[in-house]
Amino acid sequence: MTGAVSTGSVAGCISDGADGEVSIGEYTGDEVTLEYATAPLFGDVEDELIESLRNAGLNENIDIEFSTGVWGADDQQDRYTQILQAGRSTPDIMLTNFAYTSAFAPREWLVDLNDALPQEKLDELESEYHETMVDAMRWEGGLYGIPQFVDIPTILYRKDYVENAGYDPEEENWSVEPMTWDRFATIASDAVEANDVDHGYTTTLNQRTIGHQTGYEKVVTMGGNYFGEMANQHGPIGDRPVTIDDEPVIETLRLLRTFMHGSDDAHARSDLDGGFLPSAALGWGTTCLLYTSLSG
Missing domain, CATH: 3.40.190.10 (Periplasmic binding protein-like II)
Incomplete structure (x- = not known):
């Protein structure tokens, strides 16, 4: 987030x-x-x-x-x-x-x-x-x-799960060195397989959050931004560049489809691990996400 x-x-x-x-x-x-x-x-x-x-x-x-x-x-x-x-x-x-x-x-x-x-x-x-x-x-x-x-929310992870999958968060400096979404996908997929769990990643992707929180963070890390420059964020309304069909937004949607439906999906990336994000996340808000995390 x-x-x-x-x-x-x-x-x-x-x-x-x-x-x-x-x-x-x-x-x-x-x-x-x-x-x-x-x-x-x-x-x-x-x-x-x-x-x-x-x-x-x-x-x-x-x-x-x-x-x-x-x-x-x-x-x-x-x-x-x-x-x-x-x-x-x-x-x-x-x-x-x-x-x-x-x-x-x-x-x-x-x-x-x-x-x-x-x-x-x-x-x-x-x-x-x-x-x-x-x-x-x-x-x-x-x-x-x-x-x-x-x-400043963060992505939290089960340390025991990733260690069971053969990863060492301290040795790889996860706390201070950011990773790519491709690397994240590989780790999440390996953690699902190593621990026999249903999901490797849960997040909120409902109508609001996919546009301005959890979806937007991925657009930014792909090099994109709504309306282009930050100076355009508050307006003037009707006179800003349209960026919803720019490559970073399209790549974000393909990334999320891969996370959710796997690489066999018609619009997914064939070179990326996936299938570890539940489709129920499309209806989750931040409160629902908290409950799912607390319930394991």
């Missing part, structure tokens, strides 16, 4: 009550409660989060209420879309994936933090945060989120 930047975004639902427009001004010190829609793991440590916010300067008259739901790219964007389309007054702050920027910002659902933060805070974002993380939250000059954490 590819890494993702999760951010805190301010929903554009702060209104002066007249025309529904966002009204931003200096805090007057009145008692106020803000709702922060976040992931369950943060809701479990809300006391610690409140303490951290106070230590960082949060006014004592500002209270934070945390609301949590099922967290995952598969359904979180849909949930936020329903909330924002309905014009609900809460939540005020949302934990989002950076990929939501291009969907929410053009609809004016989020506050442009260039208008909300003092210049010293904007300068701090520029100087103390990773440039790529901050740029992922920009849309046509606006800034619509602050990076909260970076998620």
Whole structure:
């Protein structure tokens, strides 16, 4: 799975009550409660989060209420879309994936933090945060989120299984030296045969993740990228190069078909080991994948 930047975004639902427009001004010190829609793991440590916010300067008259739901790219964007389309007054702050920027910002659902933060805070974002993380939250000059954490998933493997297949991960420096997908396929196939198991590789390949997570990581490692250069990622919509039929995307699809159906498949690679990825992965999200991993 590819890494993702999760951010805190301010929903554009702060209104002066007249025309529904966002009204931003200096805090007057009145008692106020803000709702922060976040992931369950943060809701479990809300006391610690409140303490951290106070230590960082949060006014004592500002209270934070945390609301949590099922967290995952598969359904979180849909949930936020329903909330924002309905014009609900809460939540005020949302934990989002950076990929939501291009969907929410053009609809004016989020506050442009260039208008909300003092210049010293904007300068701090520029100087103390990773440039790529901050740029992922920009849309046509606006800034619509602050990076909260970076998620860097990895491919986990059963060390005993690969050792049974004759491999030595330490000797071959697997932890620091990346391998090709061809090499990965050979190892996965050998592990299936040596351990008499059904699958050598499980991942999420449902309608969403095949396009922007587990499928996209393979497109990138094949030398491709959606819309070409990174500068094109957020737009302008309708005026970006179409790369879905470029060779890296086609090779990625052939790779995945080989992993799933084996080299005898009509669209697979005949020179690659395969048949170790279950077709059920086409319906798995990240939560289902976790359950399959825990159940062995």
